[in-house]
Amino acid sequence: MLDLVIRGKRALAEGIFEFELVAADGSTLPEFSAGGHLPVETPSGGMRQYSLSNNPSERDRYVIGVKLEPEGRGGSRSMIEDTVEGDQLKALPPENDFPLVDAPAYILIAGGIGITPILSMARVLTVRGKPFKLIYCTRSPALTAYEDVLSSGDVSGEITIHHDDGDPDKVYDFWDLFEEPSKAHVYCCGPKPLMEEVKGVTGHWPESAIHFEDFKPVEMFRAADVAFEVTLAKSGRTVTVPVGTTVLDAVRTAGVKVASSCESGTCGTCKTTYLSGNVDHRDLVLMPEEKTDKVMICVSRADEGGMVLDL
Structure with a gap:
């Protein structure tokens, strides 16, 4: 287990907070790669996985985003409500089930809190000078994390931030982007409806070029459950x-x-x-x-x- 200290904590958007974590003893942290996540022991005692948003070249800190899940098991609530700067947390070394592979170009798609691993990828691709498009879909500006970073010029690429106001008729139309397959690799992280949409419009693309990140791969609770x-x-x-x-x-x-x-x-x-x-x-x-x-x-x-x- 890693002993980490919360060096910084700030609100990114409504219900979303950023945590900057450093080693308690000031040492260099274990390396991670773009798309990776950090398993953190929350104050409630549960282990939760949070995607890393900073550049992997930064070995002195981990930066994660945490979204409050009111209907969840209490992990995100304890992270947001029961911590302050200076508190210590334990974590396991970073892992990566969503690695960025080498490709001629990239299409990065994020929805909501899914921007965290996508932002890390965008930062890496900016340093590498790789071309990429980034489409970030949210309901409203108030629910858009890292809008300041994406608008600051810190990351290159063609960046689109789309708000649908919760109206199904205003969702982003991906078809023009995917109608003709290209050599680009696609990375998507976000709510299930967004990922299902991207899966649908990329069905004619090479399967190896489409990558998804989903921390809810199994149906944990079901309607027929009993105590x-x-x-x-x-x-x-x-x-x-x-x-x-x-x-x-x-x-x-x-x-x-x-x-x-x-x-x-x-x-x-x-x-x-x-x-x-x-x-x-x-x-x-x-x-x-x-x-x-x-x-x-x-x-x-x-x-x-x-x-x-x-x-």
Whole structure:
């Protein structure tokens, strides 16, 4: 784990804050690459992934953007409401599932908080002298993060900031941009409707040239979910897992320390042995043979009968 200090914190837009993090001991930070993210332990105790927006050449700081998610699990709220400059946070070294590959040209598309990894890419491409177009879609100027940076000339390229005012008839029309395939690589990060639109209009492009970043690859909660109990075999304790709460968060709230990283069912860190129970596996990690006695407690659940964990 990295020991980091919040050197700077500022509002970027309505409900979006920027955090500038430096090493607590003043040392050089582990390197990262454009499109990368930082797994941060939030004040609420959960691990959350936040995309890095600064230039990877900066080894003295990490800059992340955090959007308040009122309907989330409390991680973003604790980051925004329970921290001040000077506070310390723990994080894992940066990771990258959205790497910038070498290409003749680039089309960068962002929606909302999705501008953070896209901005890091734009900064790298500016330094490299690579041509790129950047389209940033938001509902209104008040919800537009980094508009000052994009308008300052710090990043080159052809930059378009589009506001739709929440009107479906005013959404950005991508067809003219993608009607004729080119040698450009496309990078898109934003809400699901935006990514679905980009997928639709690039269906005739080479699949290898289209790249998406999505931190919600699995359906964590479903309408048919029910509350259930988890028995911790090593202590005999029973923990209730309400609807809308993960097993991981429930046992953590009960004071049990469990290692985790992505908390989205994709990394395997929180894999736990279960001794009994009818488990609803929702992860993208476990092999079929593992599901007989292993469960990813960050996303998977049980029915009313609950489950017994080897914890």
